[in-house]
Amino acid sequence: MRTMPDPPPTGEDAIIQEFLAPLAAGAPGARSLRDDCASLTPPPGMDLVLKTDPIRAGIHFFADDDPADIAWKALAVNVSDVAAKGATPLVYMLALSFPDYPQRSWLQGFSQGLRTAQEAFGCHLTGGDTDRAPGPVSIAVTIIGAVPHGQMVPRGGAKPGDGLYVTGTIGCAALGLALRSGTVPNGASDVTMNDAEREALIARYLRPQPRLALAGVLRRYASAAMDVSDGLAKDADRLCRASGVAGVLRLADVPLGTVARRRVAADPALLPRLVTAGDDYEILCAVPAANEAAFRAAAMASGVVVSRIGHMQQGTGLTTFGPDGSLIGLGRSGWDHFPPV
């Protein structure tokens, strides 16, 4: 709780100039956010990769999250998509909507979080819009990345025989969300998790880490890729459908963090929940058999852990095998804003 007065700043132009224009200093086409549009001279020989993925309070983040974390997430979820396409981010547009005048301290934290994120991801703010409307705070990033002409890694390029890989670990963000929202017992009696582990899981939810280091490796070796944001099983199914192939997912091979491993050992029913939860922001990709060894070596060299969790075959749909090797159904496969009612 603040005890000092924190009068909200006024004037769209003044808010933009004080808090956002400094983030555009590295983008010449942003014109210090003093023009109606930004310009971008495309890098020669490159295609641009475009993505917009807005986040809204109460849906994608908690209204009382640290504004620096909210800013990080707003940019990271978009960078994650760009990375999965084998591209690197260049610039982003930012459309902010507030139900009321934002507090100065909130804007300061938010802009500082954006600065940290854009420096980590190597991109710059180049334009946007700020308005006031009822409803949750809404932060809509549209990102523009670059990839060598014709080399964007598609979702639909997988072929039968390809290995199915995922980066990092799955389910940590879901556990972090549960901790953040208080739905996991969090008291002293919970001996399976120490404070550092708890913090790390919450950080996985609050601060997704886009796997940008893998972008070049994907371009070189992957036949298809996408980021995992709506649940591993759902996104794997999407990759299969887009590619016109069937997929086999082996839950025994899905990489879990240490806490998730302990919890799944105690309660095997948790595993299907972790592979159908969202917010992982890992990369799922298909790799032709002939490339698999080189892919694994290049991924290791890039510092990104990859795990083979299945493969592609002739047919349609995703088949999932449980830890004991038996065929299982997952029920809902992941997040949908408009599920059947």
Added chain:
Amino acid sequence: MRTMPDPPPTGEDAIIQEFLAPLAAGAPGARSLRDDCASLTPPPGMDLVLKTDPIRAGIHFFADDDPADIAWKALAVNVSDVAAKGATPLVYMLALSFPDYPQRSWLQGFSQGLRTAQEAFGCHLTGGDTDRAPGPVSIAVTIIGAVPHGQMVPRGGAKPGDGLYVTGTIGCAALGLALRSGTVPNGASDVTMNDAEREALIARYLRPQPRLALAGVLRRYASAAMDVSDGLAKDADRLCRASGVAGVLRLADVPLGTVARRRVAADPALLPRLVTAGDDYEILCAVPAANEAAFRAAAMASGVVVSRIGHMQQGTGLTTFGPDGSLIGLGRSGWDHFPPV
């Protein structure tokens, strides 16, 4: 009121494929909206021009407006900015947010309106996002246009001596908004306006007409340009500030529609209100004296009416002269989402 059941469609992917993917057919990089990102191969020798201007129910449009009109406006307000920069639109991203499942009939009308608009403006949908969140329906377009390298017309390029021009007419949309919201007497006793005039004014509010035909003329002759969306006086002041010059605005020369002219004749106090209202989506530009004759001729050839409403001079700020030639203050100069409290 519908008497037939209109069950809402379910499934984000299904909604996207049924209603939005057809709008992406002309954009190869959209990959039928089945990938995580779109790609764009930039036209050779061109810079890209970037803009995002979201519209939200209850703020920028009425929730019960025809969805085809809402769609038109969502795209038109962005195209207007692109046109003012001397650019032509290529593709756009669309982030939709609904507080609840949208009705099928609404989505049909909306997508039909988008089709009409994108065909009129010569661009294509290439990607986006659809989610569900409390609050007003939100429609966020991010548009990408193209302009010959280095030729984007800036807001800040005006010089002392330049003529100040505006396209079309000012204040029609403000009158249309007043009619649409019922704040202007609209009964049979209102003899100053017939039905056709009333419809035309409301259409100016609902369906802004971006002045795309002027884009090439602006590139060739204008030193500075921007679109008029937050009020002529406010936007003229912004153009002056960005250019580091003073501006003179002569209200007697501001072009009005026939109804506005009659109403201003009856109530001169209306004129300052019309030049500080928003939603005009005309183009304001500065033209060096040596270019003015050629600019006017080229604008006429392009079919866009332009009016000289003032000029630039040494100094700072915007000075406004009333219809009788006396200096006047306008009070608030235009729309601000975060005005001083």
